[in-house]
Amino acid sequence: MSGSNVWSRTREKMRLFPELFAQCANEAAVYGKCVAATTTGTQELRKDLCAKEFEALKICFTNAAKKRAR
Amino acid sequence: MSGRLCRRLLRLGCPASSAGSWSRLSGAGLNGTGRPGAGRSGLSGGGRMNVFSREMKQRQKDWAAQLQDSQQYDYLREEVGRQVADRVYDIARTFPLALDIGGGRSHIAEHLSKEVVERFCLTDVSQQSLRRRRPSEIPTHCVLADEEFLPFKENTFDLVVSSLALHWINDLPGALRQIHQVLKPDGVFIGAMVGGETLYELRCSLQLAETEREGGFSPHISPYTAVTDLGNLLGQAGFNMLTVDIDDIQVHYPGIMEVMTDLQGMGESNCAWNRKSLLHRDTILAAAAIYKEMYGSEDGSIPATFEILYMIGWKPHESQAKPAKRGSATVSFGDLSKISRPSSTDQP
Numbered sequence: 375m376s377g378s379n380v381w382s383r384t385r386e387k388m389r390l391f392p393e394l395f396a397q398c399a400n401e402a403a404v405y406g407k408c409v410a411a412t413t414t415g416t417q418e419l420r421k422d423l424c425a426k427e428f429e430a431l432k433i434c435f436t437n438a439a440k441k442r443a444r
Numbered sequence: 445m446s447g448r449l450c451r452r453l454l455r456l457g458c459p460a461s462s463a464g465s466w467s468r469l470s471g472a473g474l475n476g477t478g479r480p481g482a483g484r485s486g487l488s489g490g491g492r493m494n495v496f497s498r499e500m501k502q503r504q505k506d507w508a509a510q511l512q513d514s515q516q517y518d519y520l521r522e523e524v525g526r527q528v529a530d531r532v533y534d535i536a537r538t539f540p541l542a543l544d545i546g547g548g549r550s551h552i553a554e555h556l557s558k559e560v561v562e563r564f565c566l567t568d569v570s571q572q573s574l575r576r577r578r579p580s581e582i583p584t585h586c587v588l589a590d591e592e593f594l595p596f597k598e599n600t601f602d603l604v605v606s607s608l609a610l611h612w613i614n615d616l617p618g619a620l621r622q623i624h625q626v627l628k629p630d631g632v633f634i635g636a637m638v639g640g641e642t643l644y645e646l647r648c649s650l651q652l653a654e655t656e657r658e659g660g661f662s663p664h665i666s667p668y669t670a671v672t673d674l675g676n677l678l679g680q681a682g683f684n685m686l687t688v689d690i691d692d693i694q695v696h697y698p699g700i701m702e703v704m705t706d707l708q709g710m711g712e713s714n715c716a717w718n719r720k721s722l723l724h725r726d727t728i729l730a731a732a733a734i735y736k737e738m739y740g741s742e743d744g745s746i747p748a749t750f751e752i753l754y755m756i757g758w759k760p761h762e763s764q765a766k767p768a769k770r771g772s773a774t775v776s777f778g779d780l781s782k783i784s785r786p787s788s789t790d791q792p
Binding site for chain 2: 392401
């Protein structure tokens with residue numbers, strides 16, 4: 375396949391991932407700590423245990439992507 | 445073509461069948477994650493394991509070989525190739541004919557000289573890798589062959605080397621037996637394979653991220669042989685005078701995407717039958733955060749561990765030292781305390 379198609383566009387978007395992720399270091403650290411706490415503590419990791427922190431991370435990430443796209 | 449390339453970036457898992465845990469493999473060979481529903485059946489010499497899709501691995505290796513910048517992904521193979529060549533040099537012999545299994549772009553032969561190995565034979569499943577092999581001063585034949593079905597006669601080679609290829613073989617005991625067969629008596633097999641705790645950071649990050657985001661998880665890292673099983677495997681294949689040692693290589697990356705991109709560029713993408721063809725973007729984001737938080741270092745980089753197992757095994761021959769017969773001892777351990785220390789007056 376040559377030219378611009380959904381696969382090449384997706385790949386281009388994925389290439390921006392590290393840059394965008396770097397802008398959300400704080401939210402990422404908070405989310406990471408929430409999940410890492412389950413590995414040491416008594417609480418078992420379940421689905422959406424850290425949903426709030428992940429929402430904050432995702433909002434930060436999408437905002438960074440929107441700013442970049444502008 | 446680029447469609448499949450894009451998919452490959454995300455193809456790192458298996459269908460999330462259940463939230464059951466995926467335990468580390470134990471016992472001889474690779475048992476465990478076979479086809480879904482096969483369960484964890486123990487393996488003891490019988491039945492062929494079919495964990496990896498060899499055809500997929502060939503396509504991945506072909507794709508990685510014809511990348512424009514494939515050289516930048518070679519660092520791991522170069523390092524391991526150099527170590528294997530070191531071990532070949534340690535053996536004070538000249539080998540008339542040597543075989544490199546799964547050699548790819550030939551990272552071992554470029555460090556060897558004509559005095560050590562006179563003729564070299566390089567095999568790989570991927571034709572593109574063989575075409576782009578590195579130059580070496582030893583005359584080399586290239587053979588397109590699968591590591592599990594070596595097309596050579598018995599007692600052909602004096603030396604068989606293998607660097608970072610054995611961890612994609614389905615039937616490892618069988619492959620080792622074939623290597624044993626093609627070796628001449630008093631021939632040596634020097635291998636390096638990825639094993640044990642390799643990429644445990646990536647594995648744990650993806651596992652935790654998938655559990656938290658999706659409710660279950662699937663294997664994304666292929667199963668590895670533990671170092672304790674390697675001795676059994678080599679012994680069962682008929683090698684003796686075994687030497688196994690481990691080398692931990694830690695590579696630091698900026699982030700999880702770079703880890704996965706580099707693995708893909710090395711041709712080491714997942715090719716297990718039960719891999720998941722999709723990694724959700726939420727999961728990638730969550731795994732990046734977890735990886736950085738749990739394993740990140742102070743300067744912001746994240747480590748990825750590669751545990752390389754080096755093994756040396758010899759094909760039996762009468763000239764090799766055997767254990768002494770029972771009852772042939774001439775001194776007793778009890779006499780150890782009676783050994784007097786030699787006087788050192790005449791030493792400088």
